[in-house]
Amino acid sequence: QQQVKQSPQSLIVQKGGISIINCAYENTAFDYFPWYQQFPGKGPALLIAIRPDVSEKKEGRFTISFNKSAKQFSLHIMDSQPGDSATYFCAAYTGTASKLTFGTGTRLQVTL
Amino acid sequence: DAGVIQSPRHEVTEMGQEVTLRCKPISGHDYLFWYRQTMMRGLELLIYFNNNVPIDDSGMPEDRFSAKMPNASFSTLKIQPSEPRDSAVYFCASSFSPGTYYGYTFGSGTRLTVV
Numbered sequence: 001q002q003q004v005k006q007s008p009q010s011l012i013v014q015k016g017g018i019s020i021i022n023c024a025y026e027n028t029a030f031d032y033f034p035w036y037q038q039f040p041g042k043g044p045a046l047l048i049a050i051r052p053d054v055s056e057k058k059e060g061r062f063t064i065s066f067n068k069s070a071k072q073f074s075l076h077i078m079d080s081q082p083g084d085s086a087t088y089f090c091a092a093y094t095g096t097a098s099k100l101t102f103g104t105g106t107r108l109q110v111t112l
Numbered sequence: 113d114a115g116v117i118q119s120p121r122h123e124v125t126e127m128g129q130e131v132t133l134r135c136k137p138i139s140g141h142d143y144l145f146w147y148r149q150t151m152m153r154g155l156e157l158l159i160y161f162n163n164n165v166p167i168d169d170s171g172m173p174e175d176r177f178s179a180k181m182p183n184a185s186f187s188t189l190k191i192q193p194s195e196p197r198d199s200a201v202y203f204c205a206s207s208f209s210p211g212t213y214y215g216y217t218f219g220s221g222t223r224l225t226v227v
Contacts, residue, residue, distance in 0.1 A: 034215050036215075036216075041220070041221075042220055042221075043203050043218025043219050043220055043221055044155070044203075044216075044218050045217075046215035046216065046217075089154075089155065097168070098160075098162065098167065099145070099157055099160055099168065100157075100216065101157075102154060102155040103154075104154045105154055105155070
């Protein structure tokens with residue numbers, strides 16, 4: 001059972017554009033929503049995270065928007081750069097299980 | 113800190129052989145996770161430990177897979193016998209509190225190819 005649905009599967013954005021990746025979840029017990037960034041040949045690395053008691057969190061060019069009633073959250077990358085080209089995973093965590101459930105990933109390519 | 117260290121980085125083995133993957137977590141982290149990544153299934157949690165004790169192994173595919181954590185600084189994932197469908201990248205990750213902004217720290221993975 002896929003508890004965190006992520007879209008799109010792949011995304012091509014021009015340099016300077018906005019990249020948007022969306023995730024939806026079903027389990028209302030989730031209480032922590034991180035995003036991970038993975039470059040080829042490397043493990044995923046924590047990028048930014050949010051708790052459901054806030055609607056938005058911004059760190060530099062990266063912003064998480066969170067809609068608790070819709071059970072959806074998204075990652076926005078402003079002024080996308082070629083160096084942002086990577087695979088992005090959303091995830092959701094519940095303290096009762098002490099583990100993260102990952103989305104299926106979005107391969108982002110930022111072109112010149 | 114050197115981060116989470118996995119070895120080997122690449123492993124090519126013949127079907128039926130035993131494979132052992134190794135992981136050294138970050139000192140002080142009390143959670144350790146083993147994940148498998150494939151194009152078809154994405155990141156799958158295989159098993160995780162808390163304070164060296166296995167907590168949830170429901171993701172282990174079958175009895176051919178086993179994992180141990182004999183001490184706080186070392187864990188192994190063993191596949192015996194290996195099969196071509198086990199080919200994947202296996203990641204180890206550690207954390208001292210999974211549900212915080214510190215998140216997981218992943219190793220660079222072991223790319224396993226079973227021929």
